[in-house]
Structure formats: structure tokens, C-alpha cells
Amino acid sequence: MTDNIRNIPLTLNDGTETTLNEIAGDNAVLLVNTASQCGLTPQYEGLQNLQDTYGQRGLTVVGAPCNQFKGQEPGSDEEIRDFVCTRFNATFPLLSKLEVNGPGAHPLYKELTKVADSAGEAGDVAWNFEKFLITPSGAVAARIRPRTEPQEPEVTAAIDATLATS
Template sequence: MSVYDAVEIDRLQGGPADLSQYLGKAVLIVNVASKCGLTPQYEGLERLHETYAARGFTVLGVPCNQFMGQEPGTSEEIAEFCSATYGVTFPMTEKVDVNGESRHALYRNLVTAADAEGHTGDIRWNFEKFVISPDGTVAARFSPQTEPESPEVISAIEAALPA
């Protein structure tokens, strides 16, 4: 089953995002925030996006304001911040909840995957990362503190790239 099945989400700039467009690609889904100590990870996420885009890969940023209100802005403010401060070109979705009763359907699918330490369930903080295989299944999960360009994330991305 694909993590994208029956999931409706809007793009950051408005209008529906067709997640089925990612079937056949490797994707790194990351819940992001603009006012977090981990926010500089945007730089590494953008470099990954640029490095692997031609090989069927993208980063998908998912803004979330559930962790100490660290993503308080409007869609326009988030887009401007990411573009102007970090040169972000990868796609971003609308701001969603990743935990709790109002957890977005995309994250209901993602949180069942375990990371290398066996953690499943709730997202622990901003910048938790999920590598998605071309068939839409979770290939790997990484803690927020794991840098986007760490060897383990790069290895998981390279293993998930389409043939």
C-alpha cells in the first residue's frame, strides 16, 4: 500500500497537490519549521533535492506548527522565508498536524514505520525524515537530529532511487 493512497493535501501556495505524481520516484518527506534550532537543515535538504532530482528524487517539505509554535507563519510567509533564506526549490505542502487527533492522513500512514532504533508512532520534533520508495512505501525513517546529508540518509535515498 502506498503512503499516498487516498491522501488529499494542498500545496503551500494553494490548490491540491497530486501526491500520485511521486509514485515511481524516491521522496524524502520532512516535517519542517521556520523558527526551530534545526531549521538550517533546509540547506542540506535543498542540496539533496538538487543532487538527486535528475535521478527521480524529490524532497517534500510539510510545514507543521505543533512543536512549540515554531512554524507560525501563513503559507505566503513560509514560502517567502524558505525561498529567500535557504533557496528552497523543492515542493512544500500546506501546514498540517503530524500528531494527535487531527493528524493529517499522510502522517497516519507514515508514523507506522520504525526508525533504526525501533521508534514508531508520534513524530518527535520538527525535521523527522521519511524516505519513500518509488512504490510509495516507507523505506527508512530518521530522527529529527539526523542531518539530511548524513551517510545513513544518503544511503537510504540511493537505495530507493528508481532503477
């Protein structure tokens, strides 16, 4: 892995150049590749609930829109932001649309996909709404597969454990 994945350059949905360190400061990050036209899209509500519940305790949720899975995120960055803010009242940061797999994968995801999930499987992001919990120091504390809802104990326990040691 690179020295610190939190320093890899990113672009926010509004075009601002940044990094996870600049977005989250000393907070842990829950990075989630998202899509607006997916059966898992209602997870946006759970992600906002995590931001509301854990934000003051040191967590920043970050959405990473991706159109690689059956074209389920076809909109422009502005359309995505409008949808997420209007439909789910999301207040957490969104990145500019990016790729998570393959030769065009964003450098951040090239690093993240080297990390195994709880079953010991690394490799490509499986689908929309795969979650990576990143500590303030840049370590990946958990990789959580897409069908695991944000409010499930696997997610909240990992967040609680990460925040307790941060």
C-alpha cells in the same frame, strides 16, 4: 497501512490539491516536517542540497510545515514559502501547513507514524525535521529522526539504496 500512501490527498503551499504521486511522479520522496523558527531550521539548506544532488536521479524532497512543536512555524503558508525560498533558495515543493501528531494529524502522517525507525520505534513524530523516505511504490524505505542532518550517511545511504532499486 492504506493501499498506497502516495495517493492520500494533500494540499500544496499555494492551495493546489494534489498527492505525492502527482508531486513526484516516478520519483522517490523524502518527506520532511519543517519549521522556520527551530534550531534545526538550517537543515533546509541540506534538504535543498539533496534535491540538487538527487533530483535528476529520481528523488523529490517535499517539505511539510508544521507548527506543533513549540509554535516554531507560526507563519502563513505564504510567509513560510517566502522565508524558505528567500533564505534557503529552496526549489522543492512545500505542503500547506499541517499537523503530524495527535487527533488532528494529517491522514498521511497517521500512516507514516506507524512505521518504525532504525531503532525499531514507531509512533509520533519526535520533532521538526523528521524524515520519511518513500519509494515510488509507496513503501516507507526509511524513517530518520530529526537531529540527523540531511547530508549524513544514514540519509544518503538510504536514498542511494532506494534509488538503486527504483
